[in-house]
Amino acid sequence: MKGGGGGGGGGAVLVTTGKRRWRSLVIGVLFLVILSMLVPLAFLLGLHNGFHSPNPNPNGYVPVHKTSIVNYRSTHINDLVKKLAPNISKNSKIAGTVADSGRGGVDENENCELKFGSYCLWRREHREEMKDTMVKKLKDQLFVARAYYPSIAKLPSQDKLTRALRQNIQEVERVLSESATDVDLPPGIEKKIQRMEAAITKAKSVPVDCSNVDKKFRQILDMTNDEANFHMKQSAFLYQLAVQTMPKSLHCLSMRLTVEYFKSPSVVMELSQADRFSDPSLHHYVIFSTNVLASSVLINSTVLCARENKNQVFHVLTDGQNYFAMKLWFFRNTFKEATVQVLNIEQLNLESHDKAILIHMFLPVEYRVSLLSVDGPSIHSKMQYISVFSHLHYLLPEIFQSLTKVVVLDDDVVVQKDLSALWDINMGGKVNGAVQSCSVSLGQLKSYLGENSYDKNSCAWMSGLNIVDLARWRELDLTKTYQRLVREVSMGEESKEAVALRGSLLTFQDLVYALDGVWALSGLGHDYGLNIEAIKKAAVLHYNGNMKPWLELGIPRYKKFWKKFLNQEDQLLSECNVHP
Template sequence: MQLHISPSMRHVTVFPGKGVREFIKFKVTSRRLSYKMVIYSLLFMTFLLRFIFVLTAMDTIEGETQCSSLGCIGKRLGPRMWRRPDSASVTVPEEIYRVLEGAEPDEPTAGSDVPQTLEEFIEEMKSDRTDAKTFALRLRAMVSLLDQKTRVAKIQEYLYRHVASSSIPKPLHCLALRLAQEHSTNVGARHQLPAPERVPALVDPELYHFVLASDNVLAAAVVAASLVANALLPGSVVLHVITDRKTYAPMQAWFSLHPLAPAVVEVKALHHFDWFTRGRVPVMEAMEKDRAARSHFRGGSSAIVANVSEKPIIVAAKLQALSPKYHCVMNHIRIHLPELFPSLNKVVFLDDDVVVQADLSPLWDIDLQGKVNGAVETCRGADKFVMSKRLKHYLNFSHPLISKNFQPDECAWAYGMNVFDLEAWRKTNISVTYYHWLQKNLESDLSLWQLGTLPPGLIAFHGHVHVIDPYWHMLGLGYQENTTVEDAEKAAVIHFNGRAKPWLDIAFPEIRPLWAKYLNLSDKLIRACNIRA
């Protein structure tokens, strides 16, 4: 830009650029015009022109649908300055609120003229051009109908899942029958477990002792196979399998026909323990009382589903209470580990729905610092759905017995893979506390905690738990369908807690192979019972 001022100060000429003929000429009528005023005016005009050009270009590029630059300020503020209503600030008519907050109308039925879908509702509103009140009434009727359908569908889903998870699949029943037949006809299926020369290992405190309580032969077989396959020193592994009387023959037949040498495997039924057959057994008495109480207060599945006043999640909890696993002695027997194994000082207890993916011998090097139970906390972790459990999620803090003895925000821990210091346990009254609170729960009409074996365990072991690294125990594979295979493969033990057990058809197909890979699908018994991966 060039600036030319005539000697008489009557003309000021501005050339926009070199070689440009067009120019701007100012005629000054007075000699009193200062040089500074002219220069400042020209600079201001130049800046203003460039600013307008840039804003116009940006507004053109962004278009009217994406108005985010300063060039759109006028478009945004214009309606407000001129008191024009903006489409985004239009409020819902009060008439709609009055209708939606009014008294509950009669529940619509599927055969009524209520729109069944959102598309039908929109089409009806377009064709009738109704007022706000009619719009709200029709909207409320449609939402009520859809809510009713959703509730029925959720309850049906919970009922079907309850039936699927509580029933014994035909392949598992077939396997148990064939193994029982092998036990009665095949001498090789009745071998003494362990072999006589390995019996001293059962009480050797220098070895790694694992306890597995189960009445599911297939599940126990996978736990045992995965444990031994991933052990760095399989010859130092001693697995104590505890089962009930009816499953003892099939369980012994399986491990007799499928030895896991050099590991030591012992199979015993509850009636083989001297302690269990000597007089009254608290666990059996507690189970009988619990079964009678559940039958009285809960009723059958038909009565639970027929209750239309309860939320689906409450219905699901009551259906889960009918699960046979809550009446199974295998779920309560862990509270008597010190009596069952009087010669051992430390054991690792495994549930039958876990898979071992790493060597577990380092668990014996963990210093429990005088505590009894080494367990993984369930209130911290990346998976907020699984790892967000505190005592308030299991115990009923509206009951005075619970609220005055425990803190609701205290972190919970998990069963499934626990390190138990039996020597420290024998110095406590944990087992007595366990049955004391079971009795209190029965006297309170089963209102002290959610149904299951973990809540009384949380109470009995309160103050006796040492937190271990979550690497050792990953939970939720039986109900968290968002668990990735990559994350599951990083854990030492994965736990299929929940309804979707890996041996059921409702298991999550993405993570089921982590369990199925420890099945020998070429085994004649597995093939005969049509057990598939």
């Protein structure tokens, strides 16, 4: 019994010991599992506290937001740049650039000279004062409010906010429809801006579907782009219409003069001066124009700047529509002792020529050329206007058969100095004395001139101010040369302007006498960057380009040189509201 009892007791001890060992093993495994989970968590929390919070929460809890992640990344990157970047002197240009690239902003008081190539220096050089900031802010607010409105309107709990947004949108739309600049804004606009800003802020705080707001943003953006493209095309069309048509005031002036001509007695003044028109000893100026005002300013400036005007004779060639207006104007307005003759090209004895082409192409031709220039690694596009003779210019020897030399002036020029010295120039057998535009060579116009034999390095010459040796012209029969060059080009393939450009530049090949650049300065009708001192020194100012001085589109800073020769005392100018 005792032995059996002892054996039973020993087995119970073994079972109990085995259970304890199993429990210890399970506890140990669980401890290792928990430890393996706590260690990474503790590491992560320690890393987060070490990088993110210079003043950690006493409770050890640090809230993590998106901005914290961004700050961590930017701070960590800046630390790495500081540790790994080479030690470069602060005076180095590279050091200034690297330092700027690692910052989110640049202090206004920084020394930009030590930051060559940085945004700081670029911003200081290109800073422009923003105009109409309040109008721009209203447009931005309207853009955002329209994007949020559909999403807010779908929420039944936001009826009040919906009404506020709708009311603010309507008010801003009404204001912008009546105001294009800050000056036009009504009083109390600041309160409207504040109300709209408060409504937008509240709308942003409402939980909405971001995809709907994004979709509305993109829809408004597409509509804005379409509207901008439409207005851009419309403005381009209206711009071309404005520069290619006569202003209403000038049309009124021409029509009123025509009516007054037929109501007045016959103009017989020219008959008494007919001998002067064909006297080769006088200084003859030829003008092709349909613009009464431009021709008047040109003649007035030439006469007023001349030391002597007794020997000045002006021949104005125009079409039948403007002939009577020109005739009466120059009868009513005298120009000291100079003589003015008005000719109608439709009445000229030119049976051997196509009058339809001559009437259409009797004004000087302006050709716009876009040239590419390479300046180091960058390529720049520069626009140039080349003015050349028209078809009718090549009939000058036939129209003025008794004359040997004339000065041809475009009607978009104004004279600032005496031109009598032009008649004393010995052109050495050349035919056309002109100012050359060496920024454009004939080689750059190969697509217009073709493969003809010409010096590709020679400069293009400009009309506007040209002294023409008619005797030498007749001797070389340049009119026939021009007509042959025109016939070589199919009129169906190229425009008449392109034909005139090609014919003019090739007809006078090696026959152009280069006038000194101080005689004429061109570009006042398209180039905003001309030097004022150079303008004052030039004998003739050429307003070649689209922005003529008699148009509202004319460049304001150049208009004054043209307007000072305008005779504004004529009653018809005020009646037709002519105020260029």
